[in-house]
Amino acid sequence: MRLPVLFSLFCILCDVDGLKVLVCFPLPVKSLSILGQSVARHLMAAGHEVTYMTVYPLKNPPAKNFRQIDISSNVAFVAGDQMPSIEFILNNKLEMSSSRDIQLFGQEAARMTLNHENVKKFLEDPNERFDAIVTDLLETELYSGFAVLYECPMIWVYSMGAHWQVLRMIDVAPSPAYNPDYLSSNINPLSFTQRVQELWTRIQWQFFKTFFTQREERRIYESVFGPILAKRGRTLPDYEDVIYNASLIFSNEHDAVSNRPSTPQNFKYIGGIHIEEPVKPLRKDLQDLMDNSKNGVIYFSLGSFLQSKTLPRKLIKEMLKMFGELKQTVIWKFEDNSLEDVPKNVQIVNWAPQPSILAHPNIKMFLTHGGLFSSIEAIHFGVPTIGIPVLFDQITNVNKAVLNGYALKVDLSHGLPKNLKTAINIMLNDDRYTNKAKELPSLNHDRLTKPGPALVYWVEYVGRTRGASHLRSPALHVPLYQRLYLDLLAIIFAITFALVFLLSRLCKKKSGIKNYQKKTN
Structure with a gap:
């Protein structure tokens, strides 16, 4: 009986062993840092070791299971005249942001982060090891290079809801007929004009992402992670393969809002994770x-x-x-x-x-x-x-x-x-x-698990299952032409064309025979 008991004890100890997690929130946006601190706080409370890459370092960081990588100089990106004031927006009637501008914002913030002196020193250390990467997601997937470097699962944290821009990374993007862009003011049910607007917005976003943003991201990805992996005798995988390899996406959305699209198994809501319970007393x-x-x-x-x-x-x-x-x-x-x-x-x-x-x-x-x-x-x-x-x-x-x-x-x-x-x-x-x-x-x-414990559970789950590949949607492996049955349509079109062609030839041949008979008579 001793051997089974010892084996069970060993399994329990292995199961509760703390993970080493890299939590990366590199955007110079104060509200996003609140989300990042909340993620780090819940993981540390569960006994995991957190390395926190942040633009807003904690003034009194925990002494145990925690270290910071300071990239506070990224604040210069939005300081001074870099961002418009409300007065400028009001006077110039800027009613909505450009998706192209936000793509460029996310890309430039990622470039600054990956080329930051503290980050470069961190990445070049061959002794660094992690069990999971948990990082902020906004219009760029460049941070997926961390998961390549450390050969561990990639987990994204999205500060908004179930929008098609993020769902496309783990599943088929929902239709623009019922899933408006996150910059759109349209609300379901959409009129004909609004559906056309949403379709055109998506085409514009995808065009700029494919032919401009993603090409530059690929160049940054290869220039940053390529030399590091080469020093370690490894080959850098293709960027397009890497960005669609996430194990999980956490969404900062809540459960009390209607009009949410259906989501795959590896998309989890954690809205409200930043709210401490009980709340801190007022001064x-x-x-x-x-x-x-x-x-x-x-x-x-x-x-x-x-x-x-x-x-x-x-x-x-x-x-x-x-x-x-x-x-x-x-x-x-x-x-x-x-x-x-x-x-x-x-x-x-x-x-x-x-x-x-x-x-x-x-x-x-x-x-x-x-x-x-x-x-x-x-x-x-x-x-x-x-x-x-x-x-x-x-x-x-x-x-x-x-x-x-x-x-x-x-x-x-x-x-x-x-x-x-x-x-x-x-x-x-x-x-x-x-x-x-x-x-x-x-x-x-009224949910089964509060957002903080839910985040910890799923991060641990991804760690235990080495990426939770069984939760991933099969849609990612099905090409667009197969999802739309374009191959079947091509076959039907080819058969129809062949039949019409043969029938027309037969009709012409029959007509020619009749004409010949009339002439000979």
Whole structure:
């Protein structure tokens, strides 16, 4: 009996042995770093060793099972005049982002990361070993080279939902007839015109990706990883084979939103993973402010990427005046201390503990740009929202929130203060929005496993099964012409053409015989 017991014990110990995981979040976008820190935090809490490549290094990093690769100099990519202000977007009427621009943004950020001094030193160390790569995904698959270098499974973390751009990497992309682009404002069901728009958008995206972006990515991939593998006596696999070799994709989407397309087995939702439970307590001044707000609190934030301080100064003054006319307390996340004539009921904060504010029972509504993190938090805590979308996926997120009945939409314009006040009064006087918002947390929380433990389980599962290849869709191995039965259509066309040709020849021959007989008679 001793041998089976010892063998079982050995298997248990092997099963719980910690993994070495490279977590890479290289984009200079503050909100994405929150997602990356959450991924690292949950993996460390489960006993795994994490190497965290980040643009925003932790100031007080854990002493155990954790190290950082600092690429903070990448912030220069979006500093100063590199990114437009809200004032510029407003004055130039930039209604949506270009998919081409975002592809180039992701590609250039990857180039900067892979050529960073700290990263190059890290990659050239032959003693580095990892059991899994978990990295951010936005419009470039260049980081899949990490999985090639370390010969381990590749896991992507996508900061948005089940969009065709990511689903195409592990399955057949959903039809544009019901799966709008993440930059689109269209919501299902789509009209004929909208379906044509979505088809054309997809054609444009695929054309630029195939003939421009991906060619340059291939060159970067070969120049970075080729020499390193050559030193180790290995051959660099083809880039197109590598980018479609992911074991799993995690999506930062939640379970309480309708209109989601079907997804393959290796696509997992972890929306809300960044929300700590229980939420951190508010600092004393904010706690006292919200506790003593008899008429409730309105929270206003335009996110971290495009900040409130970049609004036109005239518009800021009008917003302050409008907020001052409300009975409610207004907490405004504003990144500048130079504001003057701030009304007594308005509290300016440079950086807000957003989940803690939204969790407070006195919160009335959330005025938001509609970023996915903010959208998830609003649903998680059951707070009605007024969306003011600016760029990227914000338009889609706000439209979904309106469709789900817990939000209103106000367009970004020079008339924002007036239009926003109208929306605020509608929401204050109509309980439907609040009631609907309070229904959604039950749907969001009613899942078999919370997002943090789910992420840990699936990363460990991929590690245990050496890539979870059995979860992958067979569609990736079926060429497009076979999926569309173009070969069958070609055969049918060829047979039909042959039959028509033969019949026409027979008819002509028969007609010729008849004509000959008439002439001879």
